Amino acid sequence: MRSLLLRIVSFLLFLPLLAESRNPALNDDVLGLIVFKADLRDPDSKLVSWNEDDDDPCHWIGVKCDPKTNRVAELSLDGFSLSGKIGRGLLQLQSLRTLSLSKNNFSGSLSSDLLRLESLRNLDLSENKLSGPIPDDFFGQCRFIGAISLAKNAFSGVIPPNVGSCSTLAALDLSSNRLSGSLPAGLWSLNALRSLDLSDNALVGEIPVGITKIYNLRSISLRGNRLSGHLPDDIGDCLLLKSLDLGGNLLSGSLPESMQKLSTCTSLSLSSNSFTGEVPSWIGEMKSLETLDLSRNGFSGQLPSSLGDLQLLKELKLSSNHFMGSFPESLSSCKSLSVVDFNQNSLTGNLPSWVFALDLQQILISENKLHGSIEIPSSPASTLQVLDLSSNAFSGSIPESVGKLKSLEFLDLSGNRLNGSIPLEVGGAVSLKELRLEKNSLSGGIPTQIGNCSSLATLDLSQNNLTGPIPPSLANLTNLQVINLSRNRLTGNIPKQLPDLPHLLSFNISHNLLSGAIPSGSFFNTIPPSSLSDNPGLCGSAVHRSCPAFVPKPIVLNPNNSSPNPSSDSTFSPASLHHKKIILSISALIAIGAAAIIALGVITITILNFRVRASASQSAPALALSDDCLSQSPSTDASSGKLVMFAGGVPEFSAGAHAPLLSKDCELGRGGFGAVYKTVLRDGWPVAIKKLTVSSSVKSQEDFEREVKKLGKVRHPNLVTLEGYYWTPSLQLLIFEFVSGGSLYEHLHESHATNVLSWQERFDIILGTAKSLEHLHRLDIIHYNLKSTNILLDGSGEPKVGDYGLAKLLPVLDHYVLSSKLQSALGYMAPEFACRTVKITEKCDVYAFGMLVLEIMAGKRPVEYMEDDVVVLRDVVRGALEEGRVEECVDGRLCGKLPLEEAIPVIKLGLICTSQVPSNRPDIGEVANMLELIRCPQDSQEEELA
Structure with missing residues (x-):
């Protein structure tokens, strides 16, 4: 280390002398990279091969040299988990053409000096933690740069107006940052630009006229901003445009006619805006379209038959508009279609035959006004994965051929007028994960063959006229999370095997005719009474009705009665009196024996109790x-x-x-x-x-x-x-x-809580909890049982996490048994708890922390049980985020009392922590750092600059 420091100091102090040395190139590259490395933290020791004593760095990991000059030409350290600042040592790599440091944890501000490297052609700093504004002179340093990506960082402020200085720039990606302001006019001066991605920022204003000046433009994405106004009338003059994504903005008006000239465009997405009018018939002129997404707008009228001219179309998404009339039969010509989404419109008529004739993967036509029967051919396409025909007026029975849809994962026929029984063949759809047939008029029993659908996670047959018992074969469906059989006429007992289902979150059998004892164990120990209500024959603690004790019928022996047909007066005969005496004697003997056994039992129990x-x-x-x-x-x-x-x-x-x-x-x-x-x-x-x-x-x-x-x-x-x-x-x-202040759960959910937690208090609780977990993980301690009842608040409101590490006291418990022991943590448990073969790691705590963040921000429990449904908070927030209304998920008691620019990133961070795949979740230390940046980004910038 001392040698390394001396080399670096020598390099910085005697840099002019190096220029006079016999072979300066080698020294510049080696020492430049060593200086760069000195500013970094390398937790995985990826840069261990970087040795300052080497003559050149060409064999170092992530380094490529020009074979002619032996100078460093490429430095690619993507995904190395490096952190720290991007230091000035890189400025010595005068032959560097490609610098790629993506998917790391670099922090601090962006240096303008990077673009001073005359040889640099490609710069990728995406997916890091860089923050602050993009320096005004950053783009002014352009030489011959061809591609710049600063995506997925935390850059803020406006896009510098001199961005047009980079005349050779072919690709610019500033997506997923916090950039604001309007689109700078300088963008349209980038004549060489082929790809522009400014999506997922906070840009405002109109799209200025002049986009056609970028005659080489192939792809443009402005999705997820706050752009308003109409589309430029000349947008169709970008004749080479292949992809145009303007979804998730505030754009309005009708589609400009010039767009029909975009004959090479393969993807057009204008979703989640406020466009109106009819879809023009000239849409069929855009013959290269593979994806057309006009969903979530105000389009109206009938679907143009010219849609059938789009022979290459793969995805057609027109949901959440005001379309009416019937489906154009011309769509049967679109042989490449794989996804059609017409949800939430006012379409009428029958289900067209081409729906099942094409090789579709997803058919989404819910919430329309379709009627008639559902005709699935006897040999349907084998690729169909999603079929949603819910909330229409379909009638008739469910076709038996549904069982031949072997790839079907999601089937929703709810909210129609279907009758008849559930076909036994439904068990043939072995890939089903979700089956929803609620709110129909189905009758008959629940087929036992459903037990063959081994992947099923959601089964909803509620609000029908189903009869008969609950089939025990449901216990074979070990992936089941939600079962809703409410509001039917089911009879019999609840199968005793159902408590063995390891993932069950909701089991609703209310408003039926079921009877017998409620099973005990696992989920059934905490089942809400509302899920069992209106079943007068059920008994058990969950419904506050005791089950009747079993009383065996008395056995009466009559050794003197050998006649099968005794006379009517034999009861009063001497023989009968003698018989009575025998019965009394036997009864007395039985009573005496029972009393003796009971007395012996009492004595034994008393002795045992005394000893215990x-x-x-x-x-x-x-x-x-x-x-x-x-x-x-x-x-x-x-x-x-x-x-x-x-x-x-x-x-x-x-x-x-x-x-x-x-x-x-x-x-x-x-x-x-x-x-x-x-x-x-x-x-x-x-x-x-x-x-x-x-x-x-x-x-x-x-x-x-x-x-x-x-x-x-x-x-x-x-x-x-x-x-x-x-x-x-x-x-x-x-x-x-x-700890005297009570639990976080009480402050969030108990009605007697007098003071509502403020935004600052909630943020402090989130940050304090993250820091406590970071400390535990450094000590190789996994909490296992993080939830709001285990977070206590002291007298000053500081969070104190309890119950940590207790699972380690039970070394004989594997994580599968442990998951049943921690049923009270329902909603916080990571998915991998349910799998015996997956190793339980610190990422389980990260998942629970993410659920806790959402609970604190929304003021709602991770899982809420309704009378006929179960609401998972994570799914609600994720859906709201995708629809651009995540602020609606914030606790209403904080309305107007919190900065959304801080609250929304915290919610997004909570969702990232609840990723289904453990490797996609950040480390808790990274989470704590991100929270610090969210709280005071300006302070963080100043600290990095210092």
Whole structure:
């Protein structure tokens, strides 16, 4: 390291002398890269091969040299997990043509000096954490640059007006930043530009006239901004344009006629704007179109028959408009179609035959006014994955040929007038993940063959006239998350196998005629009563009706009665009197025997109870606690258990004290691992004591103490401190600091919470929780059970995370069993908990943290149970984000009291943390850094500049 520092200092101080050396090129490249490396953090040691003692860097990872000059021509370090600043050492690479540092964690501001490299042709700094404005003179330094990508960073401010200085620029990508202001006129001076992507920023104003000056333009994306006004009338004069994406803006008016000249355009997306009028018939002149997306606008009228002239069309999306009339039959000519989306219009008529004749993958025609029967051919296309015909007026029965759709993953026929029974052949659609047939007039039973659809996650058959039992074969569907059979006429018992479903989130059987005991275990232990209501025959604790005890019928033996047809007066004969005596004798013997067995049982139980209590009193900790939370028991020997306080000698814990039987009056709550009690030591020190209820799962005292002592060393301002523990083989207590402000759950959801958490308080809770998890992960501790009930607030509102690392106390539990132990964390559990073969990592905590962020921002629980539905907060927020209305998800109690420029990035960060794939979730340290940038981006910029 000392040698490295000396080399760098020498390089900086004696740079003029290097120019006079015999071979300056090699020294410049080696030392330039070493200086660049010195500013970086390389957690994966990707740059370990970069050795300052080498004569040249041409064999270093990520480095390519020009074979003629042996100078560095390309530096590509994409996805190396590097962080830090992009230092000035790169300025010594005078022959550098390509600089690609994408998908890293570089931070700080953008330096104008990079474009001073005369040989530089390609610059890619995308997917980093660079921030601040793009310097005014950045584009003024252009030499012969051909491509610049600054996408997916945090750049803010306006696009510098001198962007037109880069006359050789062919590709410019500034997407997914925080750029604002209007489109600079200089853009239209970039005559060499072929690709322009400014999507997902906050640009405003109109699209200026003059775009046709860029005669080489092939692709333009301005999606996801706030651009307004009409499309330029001359936009169709960009004759080479292949892709035009202006979706997600505020554009209005009709489509300019010049667009018909875009004969080479393959993709046109104008979705989520305010365009009006009819789709012009000249649309058929755009014969190269493969994607046409006009969804979520105000288009009206009939669909033009000229759509059938688009022979290359693959995706046709016209949903959420005001189209009426029937489908044009000419669409049958579009043999390349794979996706058609006509949802939410006013289309009428029958379902056209070409819908199933073409080799479509997705058919979306919900919320229209279609009628007639659904005719699926006997040999349908095998590629169909999504079929949504919901909320129309289709009648007749469900065709049996639906079972031949082997690739079908989503089938929604809900909200129609279908009748008849559910065909048994539906079990042939083995790829089904979601089956929705609710709100029809279906009758008959639920086919047991549905149990063959092994991928099924959602089954909704509610609001029909179905009869018969719930088939036990549903228990074979181990991926099921939602079952809704409510508002039918089902009878019989709930199959006892259903509690074994590992992913079940919602099970609604309300308003049926079911009877018998409600199964216990897993999801059914916490099932909402509303999901079982209006089934008078059901019994169990969930419906507050006790199940009748089983009473066997008496057996009466009559050894004297051999006649199958006794006379009517035999009851009063002497023989019958003798028979009565025999019966009484047998009854008396049975009663005596039963009484003896009961008495023996009582004696045995009493003895066992005495021994258990004696054992408990011997194993109870000798803690000198407040009498308010104790029931007194005889004194015990201090050696009966092991008490350890991490703070050292504490006189308030005395040997031979009364053993505590923690009173229910002092109980604070119960979780997956045990109950928590508040108590006060006799010197007035309040503590929280967790009494573990999983003693049988603890492997050994040695393992237990090793893990507890590890947790006892953890100290962080945002973590609840573990003060000590008590051990016996049958009883384990963990002693924590007491946090007085209640749980985050209470502040967010309990009606008695007087003060609504402010935006600043919520942000502090999110950031504090992230920092606490970052600290745990540095110590190789996974929380496993993060949720709002485990986050406590102290007197000043600071968050303190509790219950961390407790799963490590149970080494015999694998993560699959652990997931059932943590059912109270429903909604926070990462998807991989459900898979036995996937390793549980810190990314599970990141997922739970993301759900917690959404809960804090929305003020809603991760999973809300309605009478006929279950609402998953993550899905609601993600849908709102995709529709551009994510601000509607913010807790209404904060209305007008929070900065959306901070709140919306926090929500987006929460969604990123809840990615289904663990590798797509950021590390919690990255999350904490991003939160810091969101809170005070200006301070962060100044710090990086300093």
